[in-house]
Amino acid sequence: DQQVKQNSPSLSVQEGRISILNCDYTNSMFDYFLWYKKYPAEGPTFLISISSIKDKNEDGRFTVFLNKSAKHLSLHIVPSQPGDSAVYFCAASSNAGGTSYGKLTFGQGTILTVHP
Amino acid sequence: DSGVTQTPKHLITATGQRVTLRCSPRSGDLSVYWYQQSLDQGLQFLIQYYNGEERAKGNILERFSAQQFPDLHSELNLSSLELGDSALYFCASSRGTGGNSPLHFGNGTRLTVT
Numbered sequence: 001d002q003q004v005k006q007n008s009p010s011l012s013v014q015e016g017r018i019s020i021l022n023c024d025y026t027n028s029m030f031d032y033f034l035w036y037k038k039y040p041a042e043g044p045t046f047l048i049s050i051s052s053i054k055d056k057n058e059d060g061r062f063t064v065f066l067n068k069s070a071k072h073l074s075l076h077i078v079p080s081q082p083g084d085s086a087v088y089f090c091a092a093s094s095n096a097g098g099t100s101y102g103k104l105t106f107g108q109g110t111i112l113t114v115h116p
Numbered sequence: 117d118s119g120v121t122q123t124p125k126h127l128i129t130a131t132g133q134r135v136t137l138r139c140s141p142r143s144g145d146l147s148v149y150w151y152q153q154s155l156d157q158g159l160q161f162l163i164q165y166y167n168g169e170e171r172a173k174g175n176i177l178e179r180f181s182a183q184q185f186p187d188l189h190s191e192l193n194l195s196s197l198e199l200g201d202s203a204l205y206f207c208a209s210s211r212g213t214g215g216n217s218p219l220h221f222g223n224g225t226r227l228t229v230t
Contacts, residue, residue, distance in 0.1 A: 034218060043118060043206050043221030044159070089159065100172035100213050102149050106159040 003027045004092050006107035015116050019077040023090030023107055026071065030092040032101055035064060035075045038087045038109070047088075048075070080114045087111050119143065120222035122207050128228045134195040137225045141188055141209030147171065148190040149210075149219060150182055154203040165190055166213055197229045 005024045013019045021035075031052035036044035050057040050064045050073070057064050063076045077084055091104040119142035129135055141148050150162040161174035165184035176182075179197075184190045194201060204226050208219040 036221075041223070043120070043208075043223045045118065046218040046220060049218055091159075095213075100164055101217070102147055102164045102208075102210060102213055102219060103161045103172050103174060104151075104159075104219065105161070108158050 002108075003030075004090055004105045004107040006088075006090055006110050008110050009108075010111040010113070012113045012115065013080050015082055015114055016079045019075075019080045019084065019112055019114065021075040021077075021088050021090070021110050021112065023073050023075075024071060025073075025092050025105075027092070027094070027105075028071070029094045029096045030105075031096075032093045033064070033066060033073050034091045034093075034104065035062075036089045036091060036106075037084075038089060044089055077112075080112075082114050082116050085112055085114050118220040118222060120207055120209050120220055122205075122222035122225050124225060125223070126226050126228075128230065129197060130230055131197055131199060133197050133229075134193065135197065135227065137192040137194070137205055137207075137227075139190045139192070139207030139209075139222060141190070141207075142220055145209035145211055145220075146188065147210045147213055147217070148184050148188070149208040150176075150190070150192050151206040151208065151221075152203050153206060153224070154200075159206070162192070164213075171213060194227070199229050202227055202229045 034049040035047040090107040121140040162176045164172040208221040210217040
């Protein structure tokens with residue numbers, strides 16, 4: 001049962017344009033969401049997070065939007081740069097029922113390629 | 117550089133053997149987490165320790181065990197290894213356990229079981 005899904009395995013965009021990465025979840029208990037970026041031979045790097053009490057969080061070129069009713073979140077990167085080319089993972093967690101916010105459930109990832 | 121150090125980077129061993137993976141968290145982080153990334157399963161949570169105590173458990177096999185020491189470093193022990201245990205094992209750390217403590221990952225240990 002895949003509770004966090006990233007349905008697009010890959011995305012290709014032109015430098016300077018907007019990149020939009022999408023993520024859907026099924027577990028309504030999730031209340032904390034994160035995006036990680038991963039380069040080959042490195043561990044995931046934290047990008048941005050959002051709590052379920054918000055619908056938007058912005059940090060520089062990165063903005064995460066959360067639509068709780070649709071159980072959907074997205075990451076917008078504007079403007080996209082070639083250095084943004086990496087695998088992007090969406091993750092979700094909850095501390096309901098005595099679990100831990102550190103118990104992240106990850107999506108399968110989306111490979112973003114930004115062309116110069 | 118996330119500040120999380122994992123050793124060794126690569127490990128090649130035979131089926132039935134036992135290995136130990138080591139993790140040093142970022143300075144000041146009390147929580148340590150272990151994740152497994154295999155080709156077909158993606159990143160899967162194994163276990164979390166907070167200040168030396170087990171805090172949360174995922175689908176960690178009984179052949180696997182972990183601990184966090186008083187200096188906060190952690191070790192993941194994998195025994196009776198099988199071919200299917202070949203994977204990338206990531207350690208992560210965070211300040212606390214709440215929602216405002218994002219995890220910071222090390223670069224992983226690649227385990228190959230032959």
